[in-house]
Amino acid sequence: MRTLNLCILRGGPGRPAAYQTYRITVDEHLNILDAVQKVWATQDPTLLFRHACHHASCGLCGVRVNGRERLMCLTPIAEFPDGATVTLEPLRNFPWVGDLVVDVKPLMERMAAIQAPYVRRDELTAGGEEGTRFEDCIECGLCMSACPVVGSDSAYLGPSPLAMIKRLLEEPRGRDIRSLCLLAGDAHGAWRCHSVMECVEVCPSHVDPSQAIGWLRRYLILRGRRQPAEAQRR
Amino acid sequence: MTLHVVIIGAGSTGAAVAHDLTLRGYRVTVVERGEVACETTGRNHGLLHSGARYVLNDPPAARECAEDNALMRKLMPDILELNGGLFVALNEEDLSYKEAFLEACAQAGVPAEEIPIKEALRLEPNLNPRILAAVKVQDGVFDPFHFTLAFLATAKHHGAAVHTYTEVVDLVWNGRSVSGVKVRDRRDGREYAIGADLVVNAAGPWAGRIGAMAHVHIAVLPVAGTMVAVGRRWVRRVINRLCPPCDGGIIVPQRRNSVVGTTSWPVENPDYIAIPPEQVEAMLAAGEEFIPGFRSAPLRGISAAARPLLHESSQLVTADPGARGVTRGFSCFNHARDGAPGLFSIIGGKTTTSRLMAEVMGDVINEATGITNPCRTREVPLLPYHAFYV
Incomplete structure (x- = not known):
């Protein structure tokens, strides 16, 4: 067993923001998400957090752990020494709903506009016959929170939506390439990225949005779809 | 009104x-x-049941699964991994269920087809080469x-x-x-x-x-089940153990991961379930039986939720x-x-x-x-x- 001090940013719209610390003892083979759920179940039923699958598929439990965007289900208790204080804060760049919960609507609207696919060709499983698998992006929003450009330009499409456009240009699945290029080539699209690489650092699901954005820029240039500088300065 | x-x-x-x-x-x-x-x-296995799991102990439930499996493929095809599944016999005891299993699948209207072991290993090269039988079924995968x-x-x-x-x-x-x-x-x-x-x-x-x-x-008796995910897609299809429902009887691949489950134990308060470490170990060991090397992949989540038993x-x-x-x-x-x-x-x-x-x-x-x-x-x-x- 390990005892941690979870220092959680509480509050929300119309409620004052303040850190509240919970002392909690949990098995060390578990994850921070289990510790938070135990706090909610045994100490404070008013605590708000998002979760569902506990194995990095639903994309719901993203927060900032000691300042860094992570999924709570992939943050092992064993990483922290006994008695450590772990600070948990909600994701940035999303409307704050309360405590550790944010409103992911801005990301979901972008994904809906792209008609983001969920199922792709399975290129990585060994064996005969073709197959499908789910796309890597779990739409957890960690990259949107970590990206300083998302923080300064609310119209920026953002790392994961751009990475999803790249996936569609690779494997169109019937989508309209032209409208995807317009979205990616927009002043708030691929050209807006400053290559800070925060998205690469925080992505829990092998997406590598920065690489995808570089790929998109190259794709747009080689196909003559780079928009004039004038349009980019909009 | x-x-x-x-x-x-x-x-x-x-x-x-x-x-x-x-x-x-x-x-x-x-x-x-x-x-x-x-x-x-949220913490179920994400298995779109073919129905075959229930043919021996609950044929009406098996038929319901088969019918709704076919329907969901039409109603939400864009969010399902539809690579099918295999039931495999890992030992002689498993093998002894095979004939009754195939017969019960036919009775319940659950599509099932025995394939040669060589063919199963061609489709799923990471599968334990010592399997004694393989039956193809129409499992699917979703994210709950x-x-x-x-x-x-x-x-x-x-x-x-x-x-x-x-x-x-x-x-x-x-x-x-x-x-x-x-x-x-x-x-x-x-x-x-x-x-x-x-x-x-x-x-x-x-x-x-x-x-x-x-x-x-x-x-309502809350009964918990533990699942363990590892970060490697070891198989394309859902791999079920050809045996009566048992702990660690299934591997569900999804995305880049493989999720092995499950266990079954009553819990008092479903609000928080402390997963015992020995269950995590047991699930990884079960994964190893299906796929030698299963546990060499990095851990990718441990989960349990309470199922409601009336x-x-x-x-x-x-x-x-x-x-x-x-x-x-x-x-x-x-x-x-x-x-x-x-x-x-x-x-x-x-x-x-x-x-x-x-x-x-x-x-x-x-x-x-x-x-x-x-x-x-x-x-x-x-x-x-x-x-x-x-």
């Missing part, structure tokens, strides 16, 4: 009931104390959160309201009838009442708490599900017979058949209200889950 139904719980059951009832012309409000699918549904969201997105499109972080603290009464719910908005602590003509309790392992608010004794001590009068042989796996109740008219419960079941469960619940509700609009969920495709947010 449009009747208003409040559904308590936004797991796959509540979501599917919302979808069913909006299509029948009811006005629907869903209240959920947490996030969509945040408990029992997105599965649930697709139902809710479609229900919203047809007028349903969905309130998350909204906890039911009491029922509202009109005379001796349940006429709504009193809720607390967990975001600001505000309490208010939502009036309704009918209230559906789809609270899963917490259904007993809602029942108690109406002095209806619903004894205890026979519940003093309930089961609504007759009719002549369609709809069953054991779940129960629908009209609590008018338990002294709480206006309140209904739907308990148990499987995510694979949540559409069917909702159809039965809708029929029970129609019977009570006299509304005759038939179920339409077999025909109406589900919207993309993103539509929930837009």
Whole structure:
């Protein structure tokens, strides 16, 4: 067993923001998400957090752990020494709903506009016959929170939506390439990225949005779809 | 006059009931104390059952799975991994079930085809080369959160309201009838009442708490199951063990991962389940039996949630599900017979058949209200889950 001090940013719209610390003892083979759920179940039923699958598929439990965007289900208790204080804060760049919960609507609207696919060709499983698998992006929003450009330009499409456009240009699945290029080539699209690489650092699901954005820029240039500088300065 | 139904719980059951009832012309409000699918549904295995798992011990449930598996492939193809599944025999005892298993699949209408071991190993090279038999079935894979969201997105499109972080603290009464719910908005602590003509309790392992608010004794035994995910897609298909239901009997691949499960043990409080380390070890060992080297992949999550098992001590009068042989796996109740008219419960079941469960619940509700609009969920495709947010 390990005892941690979870220092959680509480509050929300119309409620004052303040850190509240919970002392909690949990098995060390578990994850921070289990510790938070135990706090909610045994100490404070008013605590708000998002979760569902506990194995990095639903994309719901993203927060900032000691300042860094992570999924709570992939943050092992064993990483922290006994008695450590772990600070948990909600994701940035999303409307704050309360405590550790944010409103992911801005990301979901972008994904809906792209008609983001969920199922792709399975290129990585060994064996005969073709197959499908789910796309890597779990739409957890960690990259949107970590990206300083998302923080300064609310119209920026953002790392994961751009990475999803790249996936569609690779494997169109019937989508309209032209409208995807317009979205990616927009002043708030691929050209807006400053290559800070925060998205690469925080992505829990092998997406590598920065690489995808570089790929998109190259794709747009080689196909003559780079928009004039004038349009980019909009 | 449009009747208003409040559904308590936004797991796959509540979501599917919302979808069913909006299509029948009811006005629907869903209240959920947490996030969509945040408990029992969210932490299920994500297996779209072929039905084969149940052919030996519950043939009607197997048939239901096979029928709804085929339907869901048409209704939400864009969010399913449809690579099929294999049942494999790992030892002589497993092998001894094979003939009965194949026979029972045929009886229950569950498509199953034995394939040569060599062919199975060609399809799945990472599988244990010492398997003694392999049977192809039509399993599929979903992510439970997105599965649930697709139902809710479609229900919203047809007028349903969905309130998350909204906890039911009491029922509202009109005379001796349940006429709504009193809720607390967990975001600001505000309490208010939502009036309704009918209230559906789809609270899963917490259904007993809602029942108690109406002095209806619903004894739900929360039974937890542990699953362990590793970060490598070892197989393309779902791999089931050809044996009666057992611990660690299945590997579900999804995305880049493989999820092995499950166990089964009763828990006292479903709000927090401490997963014993020995269960994690047991699951990894089970994975190793299917796929030598399974545990060499990095750990990618440990999860458990409570499944609601209806205890026979519940003093309930089961609504007759009719002549369609709809069953054991779940129960629908009209609590008018338990002294709480206006309140209904739907308990148990499987995510694979949540559409069917909702159809039965809708029929029970129609019977009570006299509304005759038939179920339409077999025909109406589900919207993309993103539509929930837009």
